[in-house]
Amino acid sequence: MEPDIFPPLGILAELTHRCPLQCGYCSNPLELLKANRELETQTWLDAFEQAADMGVLQVHLSGGEPTLRKDLEEIIGCLSSQGVYTNLITAAVSLSDARLATFKEAGLDHIQISFQGARPETTEKIGHYRNAHQKKVEVAKAARKLGLPVTINAPIHRLNISEVPEFVQLALDLDAERLEIANVQYYGWAELNKAALLPHRTDVDRQVEYVTAIREQLTGILNIDFVPPDYYADYPKPCMGGWAKDAFVITPGGMMLPCHAAQSIKSLTFTSIKDMPLREIWETSKAFNAYRGTDWMNDRCRSCERRDIDFGGCRCQAMALTGDATETDPACIKSPFHEKMAELTFTDHVQRRVIGTADI
Protein backbone atom coordinates (compact mmCIF):
# COMPACT_ATOMS: atom_id res chain seq x y z
CA MET A 1 0.00 0.00 0.00
CA GLU A 2 1.30 3.44 -0.91
CA PRO A 3 1.75 5.64 2.20
CA ASP A 4 -0.37 8.78 2.49
CA ILE A 5 1.37 11.97 1.48
CA PHE A 6 0.35 14.96 3.59
CA PRO A 7 1.09 18.61 2.80
CA PRO A 8 4.29 19.79 4.51
CA LEU A 9 3.94 22.09 7.53
CA GLY A 10 7.46 23.35 8.07
CA ILE A 11 10.80 23.98 6.38
CA LEU A 12 14.26 24.21 7.87
CA ALA A 13 15.93 26.60 5.43
CA GLU A 14 19.71 26.44 5.76
CA LEU A 15 20.46 29.72 4.01
CA THR A 16 24.25 29.47 4.29
CA HIS A 17 26.99 27.33 5.81
CA ARG A 18 29.08 30.40 6.63
CA CYS A 19 29.30 31.02 10.38
CA PRO A 20 31.46 33.17 12.66
CA LEU A 21 31.45 30.40 15.29
CA GLN A 22 33.40 27.13 15.12
CA CYS A 23 31.38 24.85 17.41
CA GLY A 24 32.53 21.24 17.39
CA TYR A 25 28.93 19.98 17.68
CA CYS A 26 27.58 21.65 14.54
CA SER A 27 24.88 19.65 12.75
CA ASN A 28 26.02 20.88 9.34
CA PRO A 29 27.72 18.32 7.10
CA LEU A 30 31.52 18.01 7.18
CA GLU A 31 31.69 19.18 3.57
CA LEU A 32 30.62 22.78 4.15
CA LEU A 33 29.46 24.76 1.13
CA LYS A 34 31.33 27.92 0.17
CA ALA A 35 29.53 31.25 -0.35
CA ASN A 36 29.81 31.16 -4.15
CA ARG A 37 27.70 27.97 -4.28
CA GLU A 38 24.79 29.45 -2.33
CA LEU A 39 21.36 29.94 -3.92
CA GLU A 40 20.49 33.34 -5.30
CA THR A 41 17.84 35.47 -3.64
CA GLN A 42 15.26 34.90 -6.35
CA THR A 43 15.54 31.10 -6.07
CA TRP A 44 14.79 31.30 -2.34
CA LEU A 45 11.85 33.67 -2.92
CA ASP A 46 10.37 31.40 -5.62
CA ALA A 47 10.81 28.37 -3.36
CA PHE A 48 9.04 30.05 -0.43
CA GLU A 49 6.11 31.07 -2.64
CA GLN A 50 5.78 27.48 -3.82
CA ALA A 51 6.05 26.27 -0.23
CA ALA A 52 3.25 28.55 0.98
CA ASP A 53 1.05 27.22 -1.85
CA MET A 54 1.81 23.66 -0.70
CA GLY A 55 0.56 24.43 2.82
CA VAL A 56 3.80 25.26 4.65
CA LEU A 57 2.93 27.36 7.72
CA GLN A 58 6.30 27.83 9.43
CA VAL A 59 9.80 28.43 8.13
CA HIS A 60 12.90 28.19 10.31
CA LEU A 61 15.64 30.39 8.87
CA SER A 62 18.90 28.78 9.85
CA GLY A 63 22.42 28.03 8.65
CA GLY A 64 25.32 28.37 9.37
CA GLU A 65 24.59 31.90 10.39
CA PRO A 66 21.54 33.08 8.38
CA THR A 67 22.07 36.77 9.16
CA LEU A 68 25.23 36.67 7.01
CA ARG A 69 22.86 36.61 4.02
CA LYS A 70 22.41 40.23 2.95
CA ASP A 71 18.96 39.39 1.55
CA LEU A 72 17.53 38.05 4.81
CA GLU A 73 15.09 40.94 5.27
CA GLU A 74 13.80 40.36 1.75
CA ILE A 75 13.33 36.66 2.49
CA ILE A 76 11.49 37.40 5.76
CA GLY A 77 9.30 39.95 3.96
CA CYS A 78 8.38 37.43 1.27
CA LEU A 79 7.40 34.76 3.82
CA SER A 80 5.51 37.22 5.97
CA SER A 81 3.45 38.47 3.01
CA GLN A 82 2.38 34.85 2.39
CA GLY A 83 1.22 34.52 6.00
CA VAL A 84 4.05 32.10 6.85
CA TYR A 85 5.31 32.18 10.46
CA THR A 86 9.02 33.03 10.48
CA ASN A 87 11.57 31.87 13.01
CA LEU A 88 15.16 33.14 12.90
CA ILE A 89 17.74 30.72 14.32
CA THR A 90 20.90 32.71 14.99
CA ALA A 91 24.18 32.70 16.89
CA ALA A 92 23.65 36.48 17.12
CA VAL A 93 27.32 37.48 17.41
CA SER A 94 27.37 39.41 14.14
CA LEU A 95 23.89 40.93 14.34
CA SER A 96 23.37 44.64 15.01
CA ASP A 97 20.32 46.14 16.74
CA ALA A 98 19.55 48.15 13.59
CA ARG A 99 19.52 45.04 11.38
CA LEU A 100 17.35 43.17 13.87
CA ALA A 101 14.88 46.08 13.71
CA THR A 102 14.68 45.69 9.91
CA PHE A 103 13.88 41.97 10.36
CA LYS A 104 11.09 42.87 12.78
CA GLU A 105 9.77 45.45 10.34
CA ALA A 106 9.82 42.84 7.55
CA GLY A 107 7.53 40.69 9.69
CA LEU A 108 9.80 38.37 11.72
CA ASP A 109 7.69 36.46 14.26
CA HIS A 110 10.24 34.87 16.59
CA ILE A 111 13.99 34.68 17.23
CA GLN A 112 15.97 31.77 18.62
CA ILE A 113 19.41 32.69 19.99
CA SER A 114 21.96 29.98 20.72
CA PHE A 115 24.18 30.17 23.81
CA GLN A 116 27.13 27.77 23.83
CA GLY A 117 27.44 28.18 27.59
CA ALA A 118 25.51 29.82 30.41
CA ARG A 119 28.80 31.43 31.50
CA PRO A 120 30.71 33.88 29.26
CA GLU A 121 33.93 31.85 29.42
CA THR A 122 32.16 28.67 28.30
CA THR A 123 30.38 30.39 25.40
CA GLU A 124 33.69 31.84 24.23
CA LYS A 125 35.59 28.57 24.58
CA ILE A 126 33.08 26.40 22.70
CA GLY A 127 32.30 28.79 19.83
CA HIS A 128 35.86 30.18 19.57
CA TYR A 129 34.57 33.75 19.32
CA ARG A 130 35.70 36.61 21.57
CA ASN A 131 33.00 38.29 23.66
CA ALA A 132 30.36 36.10 22.02
CA HIS A 133 28.34 35.86 25.24
CA GLN A 134 28.01 39.61 25.73
CA LYS A 135 26.96 40.08 22.10
CA LYS A 136 24.27 37.43 22.42
CA VAL A 137 22.94 39.02 25.61
CA GLU A 138 22.74 42.38 23.83
CA VAL A 139 20.81 40.92 20.88
CA ALA A 140 18.40 39.13 23.24
CA LYS A 141 17.72 42.41 25.03
CA ALA A 142 17.28 44.28 21.76
CA ALA A 143 14.81 41.63 20.58
CA ARG A 144 12.72 41.97 23.75
CA LYS A 145 12.77 45.76 23.35
CA LEU A 146 11.33 45.30 19.85
CA GLY A 147 8.63 43.05 21.28
CA LEU A 148 9.99 39.89 19.64
CA PRO A 149 9.52 36.65 21.57
CA VAL A 150 12.87 35.00 22.31
CA THR A 151 13.91 31.37 22.63
CA ILE A 152 17.26 30.64 24.22
CA ASN A 153 18.75 27.54 22.62
CA ALA A 154 21.21 25.65 24.79
CA PRO A 155 22.97 22.80 22.94
CA ILE A 156 24.09 20.46 25.73
CA HIS A 157 27.16 18.18 25.74
CA ARG A 158 29.92 17.07 28.12
CA LEU A 159 31.58 20.51 28.27
CA ASN A 160 28.49 22.42 29.45
CA ILE A 161 26.08 19.88 30.94
CA SER A 162 26.92 21.14 34.44
CA GLU A 163 25.56 24.59 33.47
CA VAL A 164 21.96 23.50 32.84
CA PRO A 165 20.56 25.26 35.97
CA GLU A 166 22.45 28.41 34.96
CA PHE A 167 20.89 28.25 31.49
CA VAL A 168 17.47 28.36 33.15
CA GLN A 169 18.46 31.46 35.11
CA LEU A 170 19.89 33.06 31.97
CA ALA A 171 16.60 32.51 30.10
CA LEU A 172 14.66 34.10 32.97
CA ASP A 173 17.08 37.03 33.18
CA LEU A 174 16.78 37.68 29.45
CA ASP A 175 12.96 37.54 29.61
CA ALA A 176 12.85 34.62 27.19
CA GLU A 177 9.58 32.96 26.33
CA ARG A 178 11.17 29.59 25.78
CA LEU A 179 14.30 27.69 26.68
CA GLU A 180 15.35 24.78 24.54
CA ILE A 181 17.63 22.42 26.42
CA ALA A 182 18.75 20.45 23.42
CA ASN A 183 21.17 17.62 23.99
CA VAL A 184 23.44 17.48 20.97
CA GLN A 185 22.44 14.99 18.29
CA TYR A 186 25.44 13.20 16.90
CA TYR A 187 25.48 14.00 13.18
CA GLY A 188 27.90 15.99 11.04
CA TRP A 189 30.60 17.65 13.14
CA ALA A 190 29.04 16.37 16.35
CA GLU A 191 29.49 12.78 15.18
CA LEU A 192 33.10 13.51 14.33
CA ASN A 193 33.63 14.88 17.85
CA LYS A 194 31.39 12.40 19.66
CA ALA A 195 34.12 10.98 21.87
CA ALA A 196 34.85 14.44 23.25
CA LEU A 197 31.23 15.64 23.52
CA LEU A 198 29.05 12.76 24.70
CA PRO A 199 28.22 13.39 28.37
CA HIS A 200 28.69 10.80 31.09
CA ARG A 201 25.63 8.77 31.98
CA THR A 202 25.47 10.03 35.58
CA ASP A 203 25.43 13.65 34.38
CA VAL A 204 22.64 12.87 31.93
CA ASP A 205 20.53 11.23 34.66
CA ARG A 206 21.07 14.22 36.93
CA GLN A 207 20.10 16.59 34.09
CA VAL A 208 16.86 14.72 33.31
CA GLU A 209 15.88 14.81 36.98
CA TYR A 210 16.65 18.53 37.26
CA VAL A 211 14.83 19.53 34.07
CA THR A 212 11.73 17.52 34.99
CA ALA A 213 11.49 19.32 38.35
CA ILE A 214 12.28 22.87 37.20
CA ARG A 215 9.90 22.58 34.26
CA GLU A 216 7.05 21.87 36.64
CA GLN A 217 8.13 24.73 38.89
CA LEU A 218 8.23 27.18 35.97
CA THR A 219 4.83 26.29 34.51
CA GLY A 220 3.21 29.47 33.26
CA ILE A 221 6.51 31.38 33.63
CA LEU A 222 8.97 29.89 31.14
CA ASN A 223 8.41 27.17 28.52
CA ILE A 224 11.19 24.62 28.66
CA ASP A 225 11.50 22.24 25.73
CA PHE A 226 13.79 19.32 26.40
CA VAL A 227 15.52 17.23 23.76
CA PRO A 228 16.89 14.25 25.70
CA PRO A 229 20.12 12.55 24.65
CA ASP A 230 19.11 9.40 22.82
CA TYR A 231 22.46 7.72 23.40
CA TYR A 232 21.25 6.66 26.84
CA ALA A 233 17.58 6.26 26.00
CA ASP A 234 15.47 3.09 25.85
CA TYR A 235 13.57 4.19 22.76
CA PRO A 236 14.59 6.30 19.79
CA LYS A 237 13.40 9.82 19.04
CA PRO A 238 10.59 10.15 16.49
CA CYS A 239 12.92 11.80 14.06
CA MET A 240 11.27 14.60 12.04
CA GLY A 241 7.94 13.20 13.33
CA GLY A 242 8.30 10.58 10.60
CA TRP A 243 10.35 10.66 7.41
CA ALA A 244 8.85 13.10 4.84
CA LYS A 245 5.68 13.40 6.91
CA ASP A 246 5.34 17.12 7.55
CA ALA A 247 8.69 18.89 7.15
CA PHE A 248 11.75 19.14 4.95
CA VAL A 249 15.11 20.86 4.68
CA ILE A 250 16.64 23.00 1.93
CA THR A 251 20.45 23.24 1.95
CA PRO A 252 22.38 26.43 1.08
CA GLY A 253 23.00 25.03 -2.41
CA GLY A 254 19.35 24.10 -3.00
CA MET A 255 19.14 20.37 -2.26
CA MET A 256 15.75 19.43 -0.82
CA LEU A 257 16.14 16.83 1.95
CA PRO A 258 13.78 14.91 4.26
CA CYS A 259 16.07 15.82 7.19
CA HIS A 260 19.27 17.81 7.64
CA ALA A 261 21.49 14.72 7.88
CA ALA A 262 19.84 12.75 5.05
CA GLN A 263 22.83 13.12 2.72
CA SER A 264 24.71 10.73 5.00
CA ILE A 265 22.58 7.97 3.44
CA LYS A 266 24.63 7.54 0.31
CA SER A 267 22.17 5.21 -1.44
CA LEU A 268 19.65 8.04 -1.77
CA THR A 269 19.68 10.57 -4.60
CA PHE A 270 18.41 14.05 -3.81
CA THR A 271 16.97 16.70 -6.09
CA SER A 272 17.73 20.41 -6.21
CA ILE A 273 14.93 22.96 -6.02
CA LYS A 274 16.62 24.55 -9.05
CA ASP A 275 15.72 21.47 -11.13
CA MET A 276 12.17 20.57 -10.07
CA PRO A 277 9.14 22.20 -8.41
CA LEU A 278 9.06 21.63 -4.62
CA ARG A 279 5.70 19.86 -4.76
CA GLU A 280 6.99 17.34 -7.28
CA ILE A 281 10.06 16.59 -5.16
CA TRP A 282 7.90 16.23 -2.03
CA GLU A 283 5.41 13.88 -3.65
CA THR A 284 7.36 11.88 -6.21
CA SER A 285 11.07 11.78 -5.41
CA LYS A 286 12.47 8.38 -4.45
CA ALA A 287 14.41 9.86 -1.52
CA PHE A 288 11.28 11.32 0.07
CA ASN A 289 9.31 8.11 -0.48
CA ALA A 290 12.13 5.80 0.66
CA TYR A 291 11.10 5.69 4.35
CA ARG A 292 7.63 7.22 4.23
CA GLY A 293 4.95 5.26 6.06
CA THR A 294 5.77 1.78 7.40
CA ASP A 295 6.27 -0.49 4.36
CA TRP A 296 10.05 0.00 4.34
CA MET A 297 10.39 -1.25 7.93
CA ASN A 298 11.91 -4.55 8.99
CA ASP A 299 9.64 -6.99 10.88
CA ARG A 300 10.95 -5.86 14.27
CA CYS A 301 9.77 -2.30 13.68
CA ARG A 302 6.65 -3.07 11.67
CA SER A 303 5.24 -5.35 14.35
CA CYS A 304 6.25 -3.03 17.22
CA GLU A 305 3.56 -1.33 19.33
CA ARG A 306 5.61 1.89 19.13
CA ARG A 307 5.64 1.85 15.32
CA ASP A 308 3.45 4.94 15.02
CA ILE A 309 5.12 6.71 17.97
CA ASP A 310 8.76 6.76 16.93
CA PHE A 311 8.58 5.40 13.36
CA GLY A 312 11.59 3.15 13.89
CA GLY A 313 13.66 6.14 15.01
CA CYS A 314 16.27 7.98 13.02
CA ARG A 315 17.27 6.62 9.59
CA CYS A 316 20.57 8.53 9.59
CA GLN A 317 21.57 7.15 12.99
CA ALA A 318 20.67 3.62 11.85
CA MET A 319 22.89 4.20 8.81
CA ALA A 320 25.79 5.65 10.82
CA LEU A 321 25.86 2.90 13.45
CA THR A 322 24.74 -0.21 11.56
CA GLY A 323 25.53 0.56 7.93
CA ASP A 324 21.87 -0.11 7.00
CA ALA A 325 19.42 2.80 6.88
CA THR A 326 16.41 0.46 7.17
CA GLU A 327 17.65 -1.05 10.45
CA THR A 328 15.97 -0.24 13.77
CA ASP A 329 17.57 2.90 15.24
CA PRO A 330 20.18 1.50 17.68
CA ALA A 331 18.86 3.93 20.32
CA CYS A 332 16.03 1.39 20.70
CA ILE A 333 16.52 -1.34 23.33
CA LYS A 334 15.04 -3.82 20.84
CA SER A 335 17.85 -3.17 18.36
CA PRO A 336 20.57 -5.87 18.23
CA PHE A 337 23.03 -2.97 17.93
CA HIS A 338 21.82 -1.18 21.08
CA GLU A 339 24.86 -2.19 23.13
CA LYS A 340 27.14 -0.65 20.54
CA MET A 341 25.86 2.84 21.34
CA ALA A 342 27.66 2.90 24.66
CA GLU A 343 30.94 1.52 23.24
CA LEU A 344 32.99 4.66 23.04
CA THR A 345 36.41 5.69 24.28
CA PHE A 346 36.16 9.24 25.55
CA THR A 347 38.73 11.82 24.44
CA ASP A 348 39.19 15.53 25.13
CA HIS A 349 40.04 16.75 21.65
CA VAL A 350 37.35 18.74 19.80
CA GLN A 351 37.84 19.49 16.10
CA ARG A 352 36.72 23.01 15.22
CA ARG A 353 34.06 23.51 12.57
CA VAL A 354 36.03 25.26 9.84
CA ILE A 355 35.51 24.87 6.07
CA GLY A 356 37.80 22.28 4.52
CA THR A 357 39.41 21.11 7.77
CA ALA A 358 37.45 18.03 8.77
CA ASP A 359 39.86 15.20 9.44
CA ILE A 360 37.65 12.37 8.23
Next chain:
Amino acid sequence: MDFGTRQRITLQEDSAPYLPSHVRLMFDKTRQQWAVLAPEKVMWPDDISVEILRKCDGTATTRQIASDLAEEYQAPEAEVYADVLEFLQEWSDRLLVRSVMAAD
Protein backbone atom coordinates in the same frame (compact mmCIF):
# COMPACT_ATOMS: atom_id res chain seq x y z
CA MET B 1 16.38 30.55 41.22
CA ASP B 2 15.41 34.19 40.76
CA PHE B 3 12.14 34.48 38.79
CA GLY B 4 12.40 38.30 38.61
CA THR B 5 8.97 39.85 38.18
CA ARG B 6 7.57 36.85 36.38
CA GLN B 7 4.85 34.76 37.92
CA ARG B 8 2.26 32.23 36.89
CA ILE B 9 -1.14 33.79 36.20
CA THR B 10 -4.19 32.18 37.75
CA LEU B 11 -7.18 33.16 35.64
CA GLN B 12 -10.20 34.57 37.48
CA GLU B 13 -13.71 35.29 36.35
CA ASP B 14 -12.83 38.91 35.64
CA SER B 15 -9.59 38.13 33.74
CA ALA B 16 -9.73 39.21 30.09
CA PRO B 17 -7.60 36.76 28.06
CA TYR B 18 -6.01 37.51 24.70
CA LEU B 19 -3.52 35.95 22.31
CA PRO B 20 -0.18 37.76 22.25
CA SER B 21 0.80 39.06 18.80
CA HIS B 22 3.23 36.19 18.22
CA VAL B 23 0.51 33.57 18.74
CA ARG B 24 -1.61 33.49 15.60
CA LEU B 25 -5.01 31.90 15.16
CA MET B 26 -5.57 31.43 11.44
CA PHE B 27 -7.69 29.42 9.05
CA ASP B 28 -5.48 27.15 6.98
CA LYS B 29 -6.90 26.99 3.47
CA THR B 30 -4.82 23.95 2.47
CA ARG B 31 -6.16 21.74 5.26
CA GLN B 32 -9.51 23.55 5.70
CA GLN B 33 -8.87 23.72 9.41
CA TRP B 34 -8.10 26.34 12.07
CA ALA B 35 -4.48 26.44 13.22
CA VAL B 36 -2.60 28.24 15.96
CA LEU B 37 0.93 29.28 15.04
CA ALA B 38 3.33 29.90 17.93
CA PRO B 39 7.12 29.86 18.37
CA GLU B 40 8.22 26.52 16.88
CA LYS B 41 4.75 25.02 17.31
CA VAL B 42 1.64 24.48 15.22
CA MET B 43 -1.54 23.43 17.00
CA TRP B 44 -4.91 22.28 15.65
CA PRO B 45 -7.61 23.36 18.09
CA ASP B 46 -11.01 21.63 17.87
CA ASP B 47 -14.18 23.57 17.03
CA ILE B 48 -15.07 24.56 20.57
CA SER B 49 -11.48 25.61 21.35
CA VAL B 50 -11.55 27.82 18.25
CA GLU B 51 -14.81 29.41 19.45
CA ILE B 52 -13.20 30.20 22.82
CA LEU B 53 -9.96 31.52 21.31
CA ARG B 54 -11.82 33.77 18.86
CA LYS B 55 -13.52 35.44 21.79
CA CYS B 56 -10.21 36.17 23.56
CA ASP B 57 -9.88 39.85 22.61
CA GLY B 58 -8.47 41.24 25.84
CA THR B 59 -11.83 42.87 26.65
CA ALA B 60 -14.26 40.01 27.24
CA THR B 61 -13.79 38.35 30.64
CA THR B 62 -13.69 34.58 31.10
CA ARG B 63 -17.16 34.88 32.66
CA GLN B 64 -18.52 36.73 29.60
CA ILE B 65 -16.91 34.28 27.18
CA ALA B 66 -18.54 31.38 29.03
CA SER B 67 -21.89 33.12 29.19
CA ASP B 68 -21.87 33.83 25.42
CA LEU B 69 -20.95 30.24 24.64
CA ALA B 70 -23.60 28.87 26.99
CA GLU B 71 -26.20 30.87 25.12
CA GLU B 72 -24.91 29.91 21.67
CA TYR B 73 -24.81 26.21 22.53
CA GLN B 74 -27.86 26.18 24.85
CA ALA B 75 -25.72 24.66 27.61
CA PRO B 76 -25.66 25.16 31.40
CA GLU B 77 -23.50 28.21 32.12
CA ALA B 78 -21.76 26.84 35.23
CA GLU B 79 -20.53 23.81 33.30
CA VAL B 80 -19.39 25.88 30.34
CA TYR B 81 -17.59 28.30 32.65
CA ALA B 82 -15.65 25.50 34.33
CA ASP B 83 -14.61 24.10 30.94
CA VAL B 84 -13.63 27.53 29.56
CA LEU B 85 -11.56 28.35 32.63
CA GLU B 86 -9.79 24.99 32.58
CA PHE B 87 -8.98 25.34 28.88
CA LEU B 88 -7.71 28.91 29.14
CA GLN B 89 -5.66 28.16 32.26
CA GLU B 90 -3.92 25.38 30.36
CA TRP B 91 -3.17 27.71 27.45
CA SER B 92 -2.02 30.42 29.85
CA ASP B 93 0.33 27.92 31.51
CA ARG B 94 1.84 27.24 28.09
CA LEU B 95 2.21 31.02 27.58
CA LEU B 96 -0.10 30.91 24.55
CA VAL B 97 -2.71 33.11 26.21
CA ARG B 98 -2.03 36.27 28.22
CA SER B 99 -4.51 38.07 30.38
CA VAL B 100 -5.58 41.56 31.31
CA MET B 101 -6.53 41.58 34.98
CA ALA B 102 -9.37 43.84 36.16
CA ALA B 103 -8.12 46.97 37.89
CA ASP B 104 -8.11 46.67 41.68
